[in-house]
Amino acid sequence: MIRIAPSILSADFSSIKEEFVKLKEAKVDYIHFDVMDNHFVPNLTFGPKFIKDLRKHSDMIFDVHLMIESPEKWVDQFLETGGDNFTFHVESTNNIMELAKKVKGQDKLFSLSVKPNTPIETVFPYLDHVYMILVMTVEPGFGGQELIQNTLPKISRLKDKITSEGLNTLIQVDGGVNLSTLPLVIERGADIMVMGSAFFKSENYKTLIDKVKEISKVTTPEKINI
DSSP, X not given: OOEXXXXXGGSOGXXXXXXXXXXXXXXOSXXXXXXXXXXXXXXXXXXXXXXXXXXXXXXXXXXXXXXXXXXGGXXXXXXXXXXXXXXXXXXXXXXXXXXXXHHHHTTOEEEEEEOTTSOGGGGGGGGXXXXXXXXXXXXXXOSSOOOOGGGHHHHHHXXXXXXXXTOOOEEEEESSOSTTTHHHHHTTTOOEEEXXXXXXXXXXXXXXXXXXXXXXXXXXXXXXXX
């Protein structure tokens, strides 16, 4: 079954605790935190304190996407936030295995992400070390962008590699995912959908999730031929 990870960046921060209650009631699978440092990506969002403070108000899975330069300098601070999964960009560090060891040593989940122009093969050597691979289908930095169509084959190639290696690695997709584009990523083999503005602009979160599940039931992953 397809899993949904609403990006809290698109929520109304003035009523964030109330939003958490609504997300819990809607039974979302993850809460996605887009951490940006205005260096690795051209935007600045929030740091570890924001996540740590919100941890007090939720027992849901916190999915922390670190779009920051040299994450090895900041990883300890983020591991103290109470987050559950930590996703690092392969483009941001040369210390992937050191990060993996540190994150897993704290009994947290370790994941990797790639930007649209990064070959998906870059993450292949790490597939048996990660919880999931996040495929960015827009240039990271801002929400509300349209899905870049030529990123879709990367999902297929990744799914094929995971299957051929007999792994359980999950595939997450972030960028321009809405009810219209959802079938495109499901048929390529994605497991987890990050939804930002498309999710929080909906009038009823539970109704939206029901629609997502209905679409996933009638969308069959394609037979991958590379």
